[in-house]
Amino acid sequence: MSLSAVSVAAEPWTGRIFSNGWQAVDRELSVLEPATGQLLTSVGAATAEHASKAAHGAAERQKHWAVVPPRQKAEILRRAAAIFERDAERMAQFIVRETGGILPKAQHEVREAAMILHMASNLSLQPHGQVLPSQPNRISLARRVPLGVVGVISPFNFPLILSMRAVAPALALGNAVVLKPDPRTPVTGGLFIAQVFEEAGLPEGILHVLPGGSEVGEALCTHDKIAMVAFTGSTAAGRKVGEICGRHLKKVSLELGGKNALIITEDTDLDLAVTNTAWGAYLHQGQICMASGRVLVQRQVAAEFTAKLAAKARSLPVGDPAHEQVAIGPIISKGQLDRVHSIVTDSVAEGAILEAGGAHRDLFYAPTVLSSVDASMRAWKEEIFGPVACITAFDNDQQAVEMANDTEYGLSSAVICRSLSRANAIASQLHTGLVHINDQTVNDEVINPFGGFGASGNGTSVGGPADIDQFTQWQWVTIKDAPPQYPF
Numbered sequence: 001m002s003l004s005a006v007s008v009a010a011e012p013w014t015g016r017i018f019s020n021g022w023q024a025v026d027r028e029l030s031v032l033e034p035a036t037g038q039l040l041t042s043v044g045a046a047t048a049e050h051a052s053k054a055a056h057g058a059a060e061r062q063k064h065w066a067v068v069p070p071r072q073k074a075e076i077l078r079r080a081a082a083i084f085e086r087d088a089e090r091m092a093q094f095i096v097r098e099t100g101g102i103l104p105k106a107q108h109e110v111r112e113a114a115m116i117l118h119m120a121s122n123l124s125l126q127p128h129g130q131v132l133p134s135q136p137n138r139i140s141l142a143r144r145v146p147l148g149v150v151g152v153i154s155p156f157n158f159p160l161i162l163s164m165r166a167v168a169p170a171l172a173l174g175n176a177v178v179l180k181p182d183p184r185t186p187v188t189g190g191l192f193i194a195q196v197f198e199e200a201g202l203p204e205g206i207l208h209v210l211p212g213g214s215e216v217g218e219a220l221c222t223h224d225k226i227a228m229v230a231f232t233g234s235t236a237a238g239r240k241v242g243e244i245c246g247r248h249l250k251k252v253s254l255e256l257g258g259k260n261a262l263i264i265t266e267d268t269d270l271d272l273a274v275t276n277t278a279w280g281a282y283l284h285q286g287q288i289c290m291a292s293g294r295v296l297v298q299r300q301v302a303a304e305f306t307a308k309l310a311a312k313a314r315s316l317p318v319g320d321p322a323h324e325q326v327a328i329g330p331i332i333s334k335g336q337l338d339r340v341h342s343i344v345t346d347s348v349a350e351g352a353i354l355e356a357g358g359a360h361r362d363l364f365y366a367p368t369v370l371s372s373v374d375a376s377m378r379a380w381k382e383e384i385f386g387p388v389a390c391i392t393a394f395d396n397d398q399q400a401v402e403m404a405n406d407t408e409y410g411l412s413s414a415v416i417c418r419s420l421s422r423a424n425a426i427a428s429q430l431h432t433g434l435v436h437i438n439d440q441t442v443n444d445e446v447i448n449p450f451g452g453f454g455a456s457g458n459g460t461s462v463g464g465p466a467d468i469d470q471f472t473q474w475q476w477v478t479i480k481d482a483p484p485q486y487p488f
Helices: 048-066 070-086 088-099 103-123 159-172 187-200 214-222 235-247 270-286 299-315 334-349 397-404 420-427 466-471
Strands: 016-018 022-024 028-032 039-044 129-132 138-146 149-153 176-180 207-209 228-232 251-255 261-264 294-298 353-356 368-371 388-394 412-416 434-437 450-454 459-462 472-480
Touching (some): 048 214, 070 187, 149 159, 149 214, 159 176, 176 214, 187 207, 228 235, 261 397, 334 388, 388 397, 420 434
Parallel strands (some): 176 207, 261 412
Antiparallel strands (some): 138 472, 450 459
């Protein structure tokens, strides 16, 4: 079936939010296809008042959800995973149109959403505490208990995965959730999830999905019934979220941006290095926090590598992924495209060499290669979030490490090198939450803890073994047969 033939009319979300069921609201959000600029669908536009009502309702319903037997919670999550697997093709096609990503990327999102749900279903069946040593005739326990209501604020780039990776474990561990997806991707970032959980039998009022603007996100950060906010997005927005949550003594998980270095030594196969770089820099138009934003190449091979990468960039087909076999789709919005182009043009004015790309048609930005990028340029310092590979030459391994660490960010890094001992020596000095040897920087298997240092966030915040720590808190419990007699 052609992606253009997918029906988007008469869906349950049309003009609605999901809060105690599908609720019609006064205002609507128009969702546009970035590839065409045409109306894809419309959804309800939530307000801060809706967020307040959802938080109050979720807090009340969470008390009942917390005591649902763990096997029953697990079964609901497994049913949700089965629905994603059943409807994978329909959902993937919609993701293509709403996000502008290519079909394999969309299919990956749906597969990973199902996997996250399967993993989360097991969380409710895991041991959630320890028996502690104590005095005779007293049982001392440390147990993990739900936080209460978790607010989730998710971005546009991988909206289904980046919402689900917080929603699923939070629910599995007994919390209620209020989710605010990005207003540019409200269906794949939230309303699909609502539709699936409703069919899977999640009790009403445990999950709320509120598409809307910054006022909705701010309401989640300030409301006293929201115990925690899990935010994924830009560092600038994350700083604001962290500041507001801190003032309200609220737990916060921040997964933010990156300016990730891919280090390529002189002994590597340059053709393999080029394909790794192209994938890391251009996948989903570079709109990935883990994108290979800085490519550090040993000087002996830098010129040859640059020529090969420029040729690769010029060969990649660009177009509407709903209608064409392409590698590169559209940037999500004109504002984002203008920012990408301004960083490229400013950096060229500052001395970078434009080897390929640097131009656009509508929202389609050509895969771009900049060489001779140095630390004085915007292309070195700023997260571009566009299909731009920035090449810098280095002379020795220690210089490569210093260059890679010369950033406020600390999300992902990678080293491509024939010698594993040499690669490991370099990697061990990189100040990032994710490090990959003989691969590029864009990697996530959802069973791993995921997060970064510095301006990339506040640590390994989500995924795998981090989820129980993130979405529960410790409670100490002691038990005696009878109260003791104290001296006074």
